[in-house]
Structure formats: structure tokens, C-alpha cells
Amino acid sequence: MTEQLLSADIDLIQRIIPHRYPFLLVDKVVDIDGYQSGRGIKNVTMNEPHFQGHFPGKPIMPGVTIVEAMAQTAAVMVGTALDMADKNMLVYFMAIDKAKFRRMVVPGDVLEMNVTTTRGKPGGKVWKFAGVATVEGEMACECEFTAMMDLSANAG
Numbered sequence: 001m002t003e004q005l006l007s008a009d010i011d012l013i014q015r016i017i018p019h020r021y022p023f024l025l026v027d028k029v030v031d032i033d034g035y036q037s038g039r040g041i042k043n044v045t046m047n048e049p050h051f052q053g054h055f056p057g058k059p060i061m062p063g064v065t066i067v068e069a070m071a072q073t074a075a076v077m078v079g080t081a082l083d084m085a086d087k088n089m090l091v092y093f094m095a096i097d098k099a100k101f102r103r104m105v106v107p108g109d110v111l112e113m114n115v116t117t118t119r120g121k122p123g124g125k126v127w128k129f130a131g132v133a134t135v136e137g138e139m140a141c142e143c144e145f146t147a148m149m150d151l152s153a154n155a156g
Contacts, residue, residue: 006032008080015086016079017072022049025069026076026113035081035120040073040113044105051107061105066141067096070131073113078149082122090150094126099143109135118144125149 008016008029019025025042032038044061051059075091078084105111113133120127125148133141 004032004034005080006030008032008076012080012085013072013076016084016089017075018088018090019072023068024072025065026072029073029076029080032077032080035078035117035122037114037116038073038077038080040069040076040115042069042111042113044107044109044111046107048107059107061109061111063099063101063141066101066105066111066133067099067131067143067145069111070113070115070129070133070141070143071145071147074115074117074127074129074131074145074147075149077115078117078120078127087151092148092150093145094148095144095146097144097146099141101141103135103138103140105133105135105140111135111140 010027026040027043029038029040050062054062079089111133113131115129115131118128118130128146130144
């Protein structure tokens with residue numbers, strides 16, 4: 001039996017999910033509890049391309065990128081737990097529900113994404129998650145989302 005990984009650094013993240021700059025939105029995932037829960041960390045910096053237009057003079061991280069960061073956290077958490085490094089896993093959104101935004105996320109913030117699996121099991125393609133993103137303990141966003149984990153890119 002292999003030892004369970006409790007965290008994923010940027011190198012492992014890039015071996016699990018295909019996202020790259022400028023759309024890789026999680027720097028590390030910690031506190032991984034199998035495929036049940038994990039916490040993503042995103043260091044928000046001014047040099048990210050969306051801040052040029054969202055908004056000039058008042059940079060705010062778009063809500064959709066916060067939700068995407070939570071989804072990437074979930075994919076890394078599951079991918080780490082199920083040993084998906086170097087397996088060319090693709091993950092697709094199927095639904096985003098109950099999204100609420102409570103606080104602006106700005107350059108200099110450390111965004112923490114706590115993600116919990118509400119439906120899904122090893123071998124299954126469709127997974128559902130609940131996510132809460134916070135900055136310094138204050139809620140920035142919460143939502144539920146459903147995703148499909150696709151390994152068919154492996155075939156061939």
C-alpha cells in the first residue's frame with residue numbers, strides 16, 4: 001500500500017491537471033483527506049492578466065476565476081488521492097450551483113479554497129463538490145459544482 005499524500009505542490013499539480021499560465025489558478029493543495037476534502041492556496045498577484053481589464057485602477061479577481069480555482073483544487077485533491085499524476089486526466093464543468101460572492105479578492109490576498117466531495121467515488125466519472133473560498137478567514141465565495149473526470153485522453 002502506498003503512503004497517502006496530504007499535499008500537492010506546484011510540480012505535482014501540473015502533473016495532475018493540464019492547466020497552465022495564465023489559467024492555472026491554484027499554487028498548492030494542502031490538508032488532503034483522501035478524495036473527501038482538501039484546501040487549495042492561491043497567492044493573488046497584480047501581474048495576472050485579468051487584472052488589466054477587471055478593472056483598470058481597481059483590480060478585482062473575477063468571480064468566475066474564483067470558482068475555477070475551487071474546481072482546480074477539487075481536481076488536484078481527487079487526482080492526488082487516486083494517483084492520477086501523469087495520466088492525462090481532463091476535468092470538465094457540468095454544473096455550477098448556489099454561487100454566492102461575499103468579498104472582493106484583490107492583489108496581495110491569499111485565497112484559500114476549502115473543497116469537500118459531496119458525491120463521487122473512485123472509478124466514477126461524475127463528481128459533485130461544495131466549495132468555500134476565504135481570505136483571512138472571511139468568506140469570498142461559496143458554491144456547489146459538478147464535474148466529469150475524463151481519462152479517455154489516455155487511450156491511444
